[in-house]
Amino acid sequence: GQQLNQSPQSMFIQEGEDVSMNCTSSSIFNTWLWYKQDPGEGPVLLIALYKAGELTSNGRLTAQFGITRKDSFLNISASIPSDVGIYFCAGQVRTGTASKLTFGTGTRLQVTL
Amino acid sequence: DSGVTQTPKHLITATGQRVTLRCSPRSGDLSVYWYQQSLDQGLQFLIQYYNGEERAKGNILERFSAQQFPDLHSELNLSSLELGDSALYFCASSSRGLALLGNTGELFFGEGSRLTVL
Numbered sequence: 001g002q003q004l005n006q007s008p009q010s011m012f013i014q015e016g017e018d019v020s021m022n023c024t025s026s027s028i029f030n031t032w033l034w035y036k037q038d039p040g041e042g043p044v045l046l047i048a049l050y051k052a053g054e055l056t057s058n059g060r061l062t063a064q065f066g067i068t069r070k071d072s073f074l075n076i077s078a079s080i081p082s083d084v085g086i087y088f089c090a091g092q093v094r095t096g097t098a099s100k101l102t103f104g105t106g107t108r109l110q111v112t113l
Numbered sequence: 114d115s116g117v118t119q120t121p122k123h124l125i126t127a128t129g130q131r132v133t134l135r136c137s138p139r140s141g142d143l144s145v146y147w148y149q150q151s152l153d154q155g156l157q158f159l160i161q162y163y164n165g166e167e168r169a170k171g172n173i174l175e176r177f178s179a180q181q182f183p184d185l186h187s188e189l190n191l192s193s194l195e196l197g198d199s200a201l202y203f204c205a206s207s208s209r210g211l212a213l214l215g216n217t218g219e220l221f222f223g224e225g226s227r228l229t230v231l
Contacts, residue, residue: 006155033219042115042203042222043156088156100169101146101220103156 006089006104014112019076021087021107029091032065032072033101037086046087047074079111116140119204119223127231131192134226138185138206144168145187146220147179150201162187194230201225 006023013019023032031050035043047058049065049072056063062075072089089104116139126132138145147159158171162181173179176194181187191198205220 040224042117042205042224043220044115044222045219048219100158100161100171102158103148105155 004089004091004102004104006107008107009105010108010110012110012112013079015079015081017079019079019083019109020073021075021089022071022073023089023091023104024071025091025102026070027091027093028069029102030069030094031092032063033090033092034061034063034072034074035088035090035103037088037106039085043088076109079109081111081113084109084111115221115223117204117206117221117223119202119226121226122224123227123229125229125231126194128194128196130194130230131190132194132228134189134191134202134204134228136187136189136204136206136223138187138204139208139221142206142208142221143185144207145181145185146205146207147173147187147189148203148205150203150225151197152200154200156203159189191228194228196230199228199230201227 004023004025033048034046037043047063052069053067054065060077064073086106086108088106090101092101118137120135143164146161148156150156159173160179161169165181176192179189203222203225205222207220
């Protein structure tokens with residue numbers, strides 16, 4: 001099935017470093033979302049983007065909706081140990097009364113002290 | 114706590130068997146989604162229900178079926194299980210299943226049901 005290409009697949013960084021990850025697709029999406037999954041838990045929404053070019057922040061997190069509507073970026077500044085987890089991008093397409101959310105392959109983030 | 118409840122949390126069964134996974138959405142949410150997450154894989158969309166009706170279908174195998182009941186809880190039935198069906202199955206709910214302005218697309222996920230097929 002369709003999946004978004006997310007990179008990098010994994011990252012090992014030191015506490016305090018900034019992190020950048022991105023998501024690309026061959027399809028256009030109406031909405032881009034970023035989720036985080038902690039071990040043993042379901043994904044939790046971090047940021048939602050609704051317009052092409054939109055830049056939105058949530059604390060140390062900043063995400064952008066690409067101009068082409070085919071990509072999105074997530075940045076985490078000054079990483080801390082609790083940032084560890086898997087980050088998923090998701091693109092939403094609304095057609096009629098159906099709303100389909102397609103997830104990226106995930107970026108696994110490890111933070112070392 | 115997302116408010117979405119999934120049972121069972123863990124399930125071990127044999128090939129060829131049939132299992133049923135259950136999901137109770139957040140109070141008031143009309144839409145239920147099912148996703149499959151295999152080891153080191155992303156989330157694969159299986160199916161969406163809105164107020165009892167099927168709304169969208171992803172890569173759901175013919176051996177799998179789902180339904181949403183009048184009380185809005187949903188069940189995912191997996192039959193003739195194969196080794197490759199071993200995965201985490203997530204249920205998610207949202208308040209809006211319609212293409213309305215302001216539909217955030219925000220899904221609230223349960224903690225998942227881990228299925229192991231031996």
